[in-house]
Amino acid sequence: MxxxxxxxxxxxxxxxxxxxxxxxxxxxxxxxxxxxxxxxxxxxxxxxxxxxxxxxxxxxxxxxxxxxxxxxxxxxxxxxxxxxxxxxxxxxxxxxxxxxxEDRKLGMEGDDLANVYGSAAFVGWYNGHPHFANLDPDFSGRHAVVIGMGNVALDVARILSKTDEEFAGSDIVAHALDLLRGSRLETITILGRRGPQQIMMTPKELGELMHLRRASPHVDKSDLPPEGDDAILEPGLRKSVTLLRDFAAIPQSIHGETPISIEFDFFASPRAIHGVDGHVRSIEVERTTVEAGRAIGTGETYELPADLVVSCIGYRxxxxxxxxxxxxxxxxxxxxxxxxxxxxxxxxxxxxxxxxxxxxxxxxxxxxxxxxxxxxxxxxxxxxxxxxxxxxxxxxxxxxxxxxxxxxxxxxxxxxxxxxxxxxxxxxxxxxxxxx
Known part of the structure; x- marks a missing residue:
């Protein structure tokens, strides 16, 4: 035996x-x-x-x-x-x-500020994990930043965007649904160090963003490589990049009809998180370029408003x-x-x-x-x-x-x-x- x-x-x-x-x-x-x-x-x-x-x-x-x-x-x-x-x-x-x-740590200034979370904690919160049930995120601000270019980042952005009716049939826990009902978010920025052709997002999950009732996705056309470059991509990634091109083609008038904009910010590496009175208020970002598949900082930095930050950069x-x-x-x-x-x-x-x-x-x-x-x-x-x-x-x-x-x-x-x-x-x- x-x-x-x-x-x-x-x-x-x-x-x-x-x-x-x-x-x-x-x-x-x-x-x-x-x-x-x-x-x-x-x-x-x-x-x-x-x-x-x-x-x-x-x-x-x-x-x-x-x-x-x-x-x-x-x-x-x-x-x-x-x-x-x-x-x-x-x-x-x-x-x-x-x-x-466990979450992989950001390891940067400000990652311990209030309303900055790793995805293991944040996803655990809305899924009812006992270790994270008391997380109590604050959705009173207008701007959320989700760091990462995988499906978990998409999950977080989608959950932050949905209406009550869109949660029908789901098992999101009551404490999360109650807080999300009071959300005042207007922009959700998905931040990625590399470009559209290096994302880890799958077509099914990306496509779901097109069907949200109160949110619309947006990609800056200037971030997209020439369309002919997609031919060398494996089929799944090619479909995902095609969806990003579809997002870039959405008319501005459509964005004006939805109260939440999901912004894809490519070639953008977080450098520091800044706060006021211990609460996150912005994130410092460095513009990057991709060389041999790696993100290289250019030295150009800018500031994004951020009232909530969720880091989806991996687990341990x-x-x-x-x-x-x-x-x-x-x-x-x-x-x-x-x-x-x-x-x-x-x-x-x-x-x-x-x-x-x-x-x-x-x-x-x-x-x-x-x-x-x-x-x-x-x-x-x-x-x-x-x-x-x-x-x-x-x-x-x-x-x-x-x-x-x-x-x-x-x-x-x-x-x-x-x-x-x-x-x-x-x-x-x-x-x-x-x-x-």
Whole structure:
């Protein structure tokens, strides 16, 4: 019998559990740990609340979680409630699938001012992550700046722009919806160091900006390269750049009809954030040029008004005591998924924040092949039996998958009209909801 511990219950975690069951059948026991009482990681707290179709992949993970030899161990923090060394005593392999839940820091003057947020915190706030539920952003100003040229920046800009009616069918949490109703934003500037042909935005997400009721996107035509240059781009990026050209062609009269303008500011690198009385008021930007794909500062600077700043420049994994960590890369130090004997990582914890949800599937299957090669038929370790004895001795309050289903039922019952659920945004309420 093989005993596997997976730390993290997001896509990487459940694809890895699925791979383990397919590889070994009844000859494996898999425990999937999560520090929160609820599963699915970024499917729950990272995917935009108005992208419900993407969240449907959780049904696949549910089938895995309900397999007889897979167990969800929620509300248990590996590294705090139980050490990594203790997990290794009980399990043949411990696999970190913890993702990259921390923001990459801007690392510039003023990044600690009030109303300056990283996207992990800001997205977590409107998605109901318990660690960010009390964020309380201020939307009384007129100008927001979103730093970054990926889909997360688009998500943030779109959420800031939508009307109440446009959130129908989404699971944006009530506290975020209430604050956004009072927003006085008029401009949302999306700031990117490089040019249109270097964006990481995908066509679907870009295209959504064309259908917002109270906002319209704008691109300065002078930022666009000659149209013939698009021919060398890969098809997805070519479609995205074509959409940017469509934005540039929107008549000024259309912009005048919408109260919010979404401005794409290319070749613009943030240099400092300035504030008054501790609150952000502007951002200093340096004009850049792109050479060999890299943004090079020109020395020309200008100031953008900014009452709210959201930095969407990437994520980092969280270090865990006893697990080697690559500080520069922001992920666990590993060789193709191997960290140390018996210790592995998968997904963003392995490769950094790149790829789609589906990218984690081959990653999960790949790490199980490594584990299979390393542990063979397994050992005489005690697996979940040993962990359960430790958990009882420490009085850990474990949340099971059946408990989660009760939490989910309570969230669905509390949903506003048209919404799929109203998430609990604090751990105490989640745990209370599992009880009759």
């Amino acid at each position: 093989r005993h596997i511990a997976i730390v993290g219950s997001g896509p990487a975690g459940y694809y890895t559990a699925e791979a383990a069951v397919k590889k070994w059948g009844e000859d494996v026991r898999v425990d999937v740990f999560d520090r929160l009482p609820v599963p699915y990681g970024l499917i729950r707290t990272g995917v935009a609340p108005d992208h419900q179709s993407i969240k449907g992949v959780s049904r696949r993970y549910e089938k895995v979680a309900l397999a007889g030899n897979v167990r969800f161990v929620g509300n248990v923090s590996a590294g705090d409630d139980v050490t990594v060394a203790e997990l290794q005593q009980f399990y043949d392999a411990v696999i970190f699938a913890t993702g990259a839940p 994994s969280s270090p865990v005591e006893g697990v080697p960590f690559d500080e520069r890369a922001g992920r666990f130090a590993n060789d193709e998924g191997r960290i140390l004997p018996g210790l592995y990582c998968v997904g963003w914890a392995k490769r950094g924040p790149s790829g789609t949800i589906g990218t984690n599937r081959p990653d999960g299957y790949g790490v199980i092949d490594l584990v299979d090669a390393d542990i063979g038929l397994g050992s005489r370790k005690r697996g979940r039996e040993g962990f359960d004895e430790l958990a009882e001795a420490r009085r850990l309050d474990i949340v099971t998958f059946r408990d989660w289903q009760k939490i989910e039922e309570a969230e669905e019952a509390a949903a506003r009209e048209g919404a799929p659920r109203e998430k609990f945004v604090d751990i105490e309420s989640m745990i209370a909801a599992r009880r009759p």
